[in-house]
Amino acid sequence: MQHATSARSGSLFDFLKEELKPKAPFLTPFNLISIPVILGGLVLVVIRFWKGIGAVTNLNQSYPWGLWIGFDVMTGVAFAGGAYIITFTVYVLHAEKYHSIVRATVLNGFLSYLFYAGALTLDLGRPWHIINPIIGNKFGYNSILFLVAWHFMLYMISEFIEFSPVAAEWLGMEKMRKFLTKMTLGVVIFGVTLSSLHQSGLGALFLFSKPKLHPLWYTEFLPVLFLISSIFAGISMIIFEGGISHKVFASRVDPDGHENYENIVFGLAKGAAIAMYVYLFVKFVIFIHGQHWDYIPTKWGALFLVEVIVFTLIPCALFTQAYRERRLGMVRIAAVMTLIGIILNRLNISMIAFNWNSPVSYVPAVGEIWITLMVVFTEIWVFRWVVLRMPVLSEH
Amino acid sequence: MDRRKFLSLAGITAASAALTPSEAKASLNLEKQTDNPEFVGILVDTTKCIGCRQCEVACAEAHDLPVPTPATDGALEKLRTTSTTQWTVVNKFETDQGDVFVKKQCMHCGQPACAAACPTNAMDKTKEGPVIWHGDRCMGCRYCMVACPFEIPKFEYNNPNPKIQKCIMCYDRLQEGKKPACVEACPKDALIFGTKKELMDVARERIYHEPDKYQHHIYGQYEAGGTDWMYLSAVPFDQIGFRTDLGTLTYPDYTKEFLFSVPLVFLGFPPLLYGLSELTKRAQDGREE
Ligand code: SF4
Ligand code: SF4
Numbered sequence: 001m002q003h004a005t006s007a008r009s010g011s012l013f014d015f016l017k018e019e020l021k022p023k024a025p026f027l028t029p030f031n032l033i034s035i036p037v038i039l040g041g042l043v044l045v046v047i048r049f050w051k052g053i054g055a056v057t058n059l060n061q062s063y064p065w066g067l068w069i070g071f072d073v074m075t076g077v078a079f080a081g082g083a084y085i086i087t088f089t090v091y092v093l094h095a096e097k098y099h100s101i102v103r104a105t106v107l108n109g110f111l112s113y114l115f116y117a118g119a120l121t122l123d124l125g126r127p128w129h130i131i132n133p134i135i136g137n138k139f140g141y142n143s144i145l146f147l148v149a150w151h152f153m154l155y156m157i158s159e160f161i162e163f164s165p166v167a168a169e170w171l172g173m174e175k176m177r178k179f180l181t182k183m184t185l186g187v188v189i190f191g192v193t194l195s196s197l198h199q200s201g202l203g204a205l206f207l208f209s210k211p212k213l214h215p216l217w218y219t220e221f222l223p224v225l226f227l228i229s230s231i232f233a234g235i236s237m238i239i240f241e242g243g244i245s246h247k248v249f250a251s252r253v254d255p256d257g258h259e260n261y262e263n264i265v266f267g268l269a270k271g272a273a274i275a276m277y278v279y280l281f282v283k284f285v286i287f288i289h290g291q292h293w294d295y296i297p298t299k300w301g302a303l304f305l306v307e308v309i310v311f312t313l314i315p316c317a318l319f320t321q322a323y324r325e326r327r328l329g330m331v332r333i334a335a336v337m338t339l340i341g342i343i344l345n346r347l348n349i350s351m352i353a354f355n356w357n358s359p360v361s362y363v364p365a366v367g368e369i370w371i372t373l374m375v376v377f378t379e380i381w382v383f384r385w386v387v388l389r390m391p392v393l394s395e396h
Numbered sequence: 397m398d399r400r401k402f403l404s405l406a407g408i409t410a411a412s413a414a415l416t417p418s419e420a421k422a423s424l425n426l427e428k429q430t431d432n433p434e435f436v437g438i439l440v441d442t443t444k445c446i447g448c449r450q451c452e453v454a455c456a457e458a459h460d461l462p463v464p465t466p467a468t469d470g471a472l473e474k475l476r477t478t479s480t481t482q483w484t485v486v487n488k489f490e491t492d493q494g495d496v497f498v499k500k501q502c503m504h505c506g507q508p509a510c511a512a513a514c515p516t517n518a519m520d521k522t523k524e525g526p527v528i529w530h531g532d533r534c535m536g537c538r539y540c541m542v543a544c545p546f547e548i549p550k551f552e553y554n555n556p557n558p559k560i561q562k563c564i565m566c567y568d569r570l571q572e573g574k575k576p577a578c579v580e581a582c583p584k585d586a587l588i589f590g591t592k593k594e595l596m597d598v599a600r601e602r603i604y605h606e607p608d609k610y611q612h613h614i615y616g617q618y619e620a621g622g623t624d625w626m627y628l629s630a631v632p633f634d635q636i637g638f639r640t641d642l643g644t645l646t647y648p649d650y651t652k653e654f655l656f657s658v659p660l661v662f663l664g665f666p667p668l669l670y671g672l673s674e675l676t677k678r679a680q681d682g683r684e685e
Contacts, residue, residue, distance in 0.1 A: 061541070064538035064542055065542055088669075125534075125538065125558040126535050129532075132516040132533055132535060133535070142512055143513055144513070144651055144655070147658060189673075192665070192669060201654075205539070208509055209543075210643070210650065212542075
């Protein structure tokens with residue numbers, strides 16, 4: 001820190017004051033919407049801890065997990081999968097072409113874990129015991145959730161280390177940056193291993209739900225499906241988020257980056273399409289093997305087809321076509337559709353088709369949606385704060 | 397029906413319950429599969445129950461829960477489920493053999509889903525058999541509720557310091573050498589307390605002596621891998637509110653393969669990834685030269 005402040009000549013206080021000042025126009029539509037949402041959300045959080053989870057959610061005895069798990073954790077973690085895919089591609093496969101998007105993707109991944117998985121503490125009834133599975137007070141070794149919790153934590157640390165050279169560079173700590181950069185390959189390997197385990201682990205959480213989850217979604221291959229879908233979910237998120245970043249933060253992007261950028265997007269589109277073909281193939285085999293034709297003419301069948309055909313097969317075809325014809329707009333549409341498909345899939349498994357045969361139902365409360373928006377907006381604020389200051393979108 | 401016929405029938409039920417190949421494979425491994433015969437449990441003979449709900453009263457009194465008034469509250473008219481303040485409820489089912497009363501509570505599974513799910517070991521299968529909850533460990537993730545096939549653990553949503561509520565088979569009373577409160581309160585001996593082995597003997601004997609009265613199935617013998625609470629009935633179990641599609645696989649078996657693969661991935665992936673990285677690096681260097 002000392003090094004940093006002296007490098008910028010001034011006291012620590014001045015440095016902080018300078019860095020906390022907004023570096024972009026303040027009265028933007030995003031700010032006007034997000035600020036009230038975040039402030040209102042904080043009030044809801046207070047109510048939640050004061051009166052209990054029931055005061056702000058519609059969760060009930062048949063639906064112990066709702067939007068906060070189904071969207072924030074299940075979907076958020078899949079969306080954050082881009083970080084392990086890109087670090088794998090760049091550091092393990094040495095596909096240098098993608099180097100320029102590593103930093104933004106890792107930052108996004110790290111912040112997603114921090115905020116979405118962090119939102120989990122709001123959902124825990126007794127969060128003051130969250131430390132129990134970590135300090136080894138009581139280990140539930142054979143619990144999938146125990147494993148997932150540990151992997152989350154370790155992965156957040158590795159993503160932090162992966163990103164840290166950028167912060168070191170920003171603070172002008174050159175030696176530190178070199179040291180941290182040397183650790184990259186090791187941390188990436190560790191991170192990819194952890195990611196494949198916890199992405200599939202989220203699916204494994206529902207292996208217990210055989211009597212509760214609709215047969216169109218339940219399969220013993222849920223972990224495999226979650227893992228494969230996290231690949232194209234992560235890639236689609238990179239495309240989606242990159243499209244926005246490159247407009248909003250245009251001044252922070254290297255001129256080289258712009259040129260290279262289209263090539264990267266088409267490469268990503270191809271990768272997503274391949275992962276989706278594999279996913280659809282596995283889904284198809286499971287469906288045929290399960291002989292669930294009878295369910296297709298029901299409303300569950302319709303929901304299933306919307307998810308698998310409209311929001312997986314069609315974007316997969318679009319990715320393929322867009323890659324062949326090099327059509328940037330089409331890639332973006334496919335990415336958005338894929339993201340919707342992932343949201344549908346994760347919500348179907350954790351909320352909608354869960355307890356499908358129970359008379360009780362669950363619809364998220366306004367409070368749950370509000371707090372979810374608060375989490376998303378806060379993440380964007382922090383992302384923006386970092387991007388406007390650190391060399392995220394450009395090389396050192 | 398003679399004894400041989402009954403036994404073979406019991407065999408068929410057990411075998412036909414094992415539907416998928418992986419389940420059949422697991423059921424060959426009976427030793428590990430079934431419940432420990434020394435666990436204590438309770439046998440409910442629904443043919444003896446008269447729906448007086450004295451068990452509910454005794455349960456509430458033993459655990460400081462609001463005590464129901466069976467004579468006046470008319471609770472049997474509606475189908476109920478257990479709740480944060482009712483660890484057990486009795487339901488009435490109209491069947492072709494008249495009204496049948498069924499007590500509902502935690503089944504105290506031999507290898508419980510709730511305990512396998514719990515990341516903090518707060519849900520705990522004690523060595524005696526009762527499944528109990530430790531408030532000092534639980535972090536309130538509610539995964540036990542997601543996992544339990546009988547929808548038993550109940551969570552206090554409107555409490556800032558919420559607890560998981562469910563039947564604990566009067567674990568505290570058992571420690572003092574007493575029987576569970578409900579068993580003691582039952583005026584008709586519809587509830588019998590004992591080890592799983594003893595209860596199985598009683599149940600088999602009843603079916604054997606009155607084969608025309610009872611269904612030839614002991615609910616809980618194999619369901620969800622075997623439970624320490626078991627039920628006898630005169631009518632098919634699906635007519636009195638039981639799920640008959642739970643299979644016989646124990647819950648830890650559902651995730652066994654995944655958990656087994658975790659250390660393999662941990663050991664196998666890093667060297668694999670490192671090797672891959674070296675390979676691609678060399679390939680790239682080659683290209684650049
Ligand atoms: S019935 Fe549910 S709560 Fe009771 S032991 Fe079995 S899994 Fe656990
Ligand atoms: S809510 Fe408590 S008892 Fe249930 S699984 Fe979570 S930590 Fe365990």
